[in-house]
Amino acid sequence: MSNNTYWNSNGKYQAAYQELSKMVPSSGPAGTVEGEMLRAVTRLYYDFYNNGMVNNTSGAVNYLTRCDELFNLDIAEELEIVEPECNTPHYTNLPLAGPLETIADIVIEYVISKDGLYTESGDNLFDYADPDATDNDDTYDFDDDDYSWETDDVLADLEYDELRFED
Numbered sequence: 749m750s751n752n753t754y755w756n757s758n759g760k761y762q763a764a765y766q767e768l769s770k771m772v773p774s775s776g777p778a779g780t781v782e783g784e785m786l787r788a789v790t791r792l793y794y795d796f797y798n799n800g801m802v803n804n805t806s807g808a809v810n811y812l813t814r815c816d817e818l819f820n821l822d823i824a825e826e827l828e829i830v831e832p833e834c835n836t837p838h839y840t841n842l843p844l845a846g847p848l849e850t851i852a853d854i855v856i857e858y859v860i861s862k863d864g865l866y867t868e869s870g871d872n873l874f875d876y877a878d879p880d881a882t883d884n885d886d887t888y889d890f891d892d893d894d895y896s897w898e899t900d901d902v903l904a905d906l907e908y909d910e911l912r913f914e915d
Contacts, residue, residue: 765852795834796840812851
């Protein structure tokens with residue numbers, strides 16, 4: 749793996765990336781197509797390097813796929829490599845650094861080419877996300893409003909366990 753990455757602060761267009769990253773707010777949509785594209789790249793990068801792609805980053809990939817189709821960015825091949833890993837309940841073991849670096853380079857080149865003439869947009873990459881993938885081995889759905897820890901149930905389970913181990 750190359751050390752020349754934006755993650756290591758020495759990507760191909762690092763100085764421009766540093767400046768352009770000001771277009772990405774600390775939370776919420778960027779307000780421009782180009783800013784949202786940078787936000788999508790940053791989200792993919794962060795999740796890969798910090799979390800092993802265990803989070804649902806499908807909105808970022810889907811948004812960039814849409815932009816690729818609209819602006820002929822020529823990143824479809826790289827997005828096809830990243831996409832299967834962006835919404836799974838497990839860490840990736842694929843070498844995604846190269847494809848992510850290419851995606852970042854091309855998006856940054858595109859944003860630079862706009863020369864400050866950015867397109868206002870209400871897009872939010874999270875609106876493009878697929879439903880979260882789940883692990884079928886999950887026993888409980890903790891989002892279920894009907895599920896609760898009843899004190900009496902917990903005490904009954906503890907009493908049963910104590911009785912079982914006394915034999």
